[in-house]
Amino acid sequence: MKPLHLIPDDVNVPFLKFRKLFYIVSLVMVLASAALFFTKGLNFGIDFRGGILVEIKTDGPADISGLRDNLGSLGLGDVSIQEFGAPDDVLIQLQRQDGDEKAQMAALATVTDALGENVTIRRSELVGPKVGSELKEAGFYSVVISLLLIMVYIWFRFEWQFAVASVVALLHDVVITVGFFVITGVQFDLATLAAVLTVAGYSINDTVVVFDRIREYLRKFRKMEIPDLLDLSINSTLSRTTMTSFTTLLALIALFTFGGEAIRGFTLALIFGIVIGTYSSICVASPLLIVLRLKRKIPEAEEGQEVKA
Known part of the structure; x- marks a missing residue:
C-alpha cells in the first residue's frame, strides 16, 4: 500500500516567480489588520476588560435562550451565556x-436572584479593571x-538572514490572526492569546524545516x-508541510465542531493560524531570503557533490 501524499514528490511550483505578488498580498493583509486593530479594536473578554463571571449547573439541559x-x-x-463543557453547565x-466593588457585588446578587433556586452556582468571580489591564500588558x-x-x-542555528526572515514571518502571522479576530468579533481572552502563541510555535516549526532544507542545498548545489x-x-518539503497542516486541521475542526463554546475561540484561532502559518512558511519566510541577500559561506564544491561540515 502506497503512503498518502497530498502533493506529488516531484512537484515543481515556481513560488519565487510569484514572490512580489506574495509580498503585496501579505502587506495588504498586515496593514488592514493593523488598521482595524487601532480603529475597531478587539472584542476583549472579561480576562482583559474586567467584569463578572458566574458558572452555574442547571437541573437538566440548560435553556440558553431563556437564560x-x-x-x-x-x-x-x-x-x-454559553455551555461550558456539558449541556447542564x-x-x-x-x-x-x-x-x-459594591456595585459589582450588587450586580452579582441581582443575577443570583434572577437565576432562582433551580440552579447551583459553582463559582463566581469579579475581575477588576486593574487586573484586566495587567493581563493585557x-x-x-x-x-x-x-x-x-x-x-x-x-x-x-542558521545565519542572521534566516533569523530576520523567520521573525518577520511570525509577526506577519500574529498580526493577521489578530486582524481576523477584529473582523469576526470573536471574543479575545487568555485562551485565545495562548492559541496565538501556539500558532507562532507551529509556524516556526514549519519554517525551520524549510530552512534546514535550504541550508542543506546551499552545500549540495554549489552552482545553482x-x-x-x-x-x-520549498517544493521538496511541500508534501511534508501540507500533510502536517492537513492532519492538524482535521483534529482542530473536530474540536471546533464538537468541543463546545468553551474552547471555540481557542480552536478558531488555531485553525486560522495554521492556514496563515503554512502560507507564510512557504510564501513569505523563504522568499524574504532573497531580499536579505542570502549568500553561500562554504568551500567550493562541484554541483551535486555534498560538502562535509
Whole structure:
C-alpha cells in the first residue's frame, strides 16, 4: 500500500516567480489588520476588560435562550451565556458595572436572584479593571519575548538572514490572526492569546524545516542560483508541510465542531493560524531570503557533490 501524499514528490511550483505578488498580498493583509486593530479594536473578554463571571449547573439541559432573555432584561449591560463543557453547565459573563466593588457585588446578587433556586452556582468571580489591564500588558510582553527568543534561536542555528526572515514571518502571522479576530468579533481572552502563541510555535516549526532544507542545498548545489535553490527547497518539503497542516486541521475542526463554546475561540484561532502559518512558511519566510541577500559561506564544491561540515 502506497503512503498518502497530498502533493506529488516531484512537484515543481515556481513560488519565487510569484514572490512580489506574495509580498503585496501579505502587506495588504498586515496593514488592514493593523488598521482595524487601532480603529475597531478587539472584542476583549472579561480576562482583559474586567467584569463578572458566574458558572452555574442547571437541573437538566440548560435553556440558553431563556437564560439570555431573563438576564438580558436586568439592565446590566452585555451578557454572554454559553455551555461550558456539558449541556447542564453554563458560563455567564457580564460586563463590569459602573461604580466600585459594591456595585459589582450588587450586580452579582441581582443575577443570583434572577437565576432562582433551580440552579447551583459553582463559582463566581469579579475581575477588576486593574487586573484586566495587567493581563493585557503581560500578554503583550509574552508575545514580544517569544518572538525575540525565537529570533535568537534561529540566529544561532542558521545565519542572521534566516533569523530576520523567520521573525518577520511570525509577526506577519500574529498580526493577521489578530486582524481576523477584529473582523469576526470573536471574543479575545487568555485562551485565545495562548492559541496565538501556539500558532507562532507551529509556524516556526514549519519554517525551520524549510530552512534546514535550504541550508542543506546551499552545500549540495554549489552552482545553482539562489532563487532556483529556494524553489527546490520549498517544493521538496511541500508534501511534508501540507500533510502536517492537513492532519492538524482535521483534529482542530473536530474540536471546533464538537468541543463546545468553551474552547471555540481557542480552536478558531488555531485553525486560522495554521492556514496563515503554512502560507507564510512557504510564501513569505523563504522568499524574504532573497531580499536579505542570502549568500553561500562554504568551500567550493562541484554541483551535486555534498560538502562535509
